[in-house]
Amino acid sequence: MGRIEIGLWHLGVRGNKCVEALSKNGFAAEFFPTQDALRKRLLKECETARSIGFGGSYSVAEMGIYEALEGKGKELLDHGRAPADRKAEVRRAQQTCDLFLTGTNAVTLTGVLVNLDGNGNRTNAMTFGPGRAIVVAGANKIVSDVPDGIRRIKTVAAPRNAKRLGVATPCATTGICEECNSPQRICRVYSIIERKPTNSDISVFVCGDPMGL
Secondary structure, three states, X not given: OOHHXXXXXXXXXXXXXXXXXXHHOOOEEEEEOOHHHHHHHHXXXXXXXXXXXXXXXXXXXXXXXXXXXXXXXXXXXXOOOOOHHHHHHHXXXXXXXXXXXXXXXXXXXXXXXXXEOOOOHHHHHHHOOOOEEEEEEEHHHEEOOHHHHHHHHHHHHHHHHHHHHOOOOOHHHHOOOOOOOOOOOOOOXXXXXXXXXXXXXXXXXXXXXXXXX
């Protein structure tokens, strides 16, 4: 086996172990070996939803789910695409949509979701309002435990997302967490979901391919 094949094998092994742990924690969890297989499943899940929210996930975005659903008579709620004067309105609507699609910054081998959550909207929309939420995670997001997940957020996810969003934070320039006090700092709220919240319908789809940031 070559380097890439060995790497994908390792991600797959970790991905399946992670799915087992998520299932024990009450989540409806599934493993998909490739991004294409995951994309097909997501689009299938979208067929019965009238309103679909998008939580700003780069993993979901890179699969072109929004574009595939345009013009099909569905209400697509993506605050990233909304004009500035409608962003708050779209975020509120995401919390009561039929299906909410989002990502996670880290998921542990013990089945815990760890997120950099900005203003907390993503966790609220994931756990308290929608008819159903699906969390997407590439196997590159799998970490050992919660402290390792927070380290991943600070050293990987936050600098990359700050660069993507074009915010004026030190990490968007240096690529390193500076524990800054910037007005545009994005690592303000962290969420840790150890078990599926009561009265919520949350699925976690883990992909063997690396995905997102």
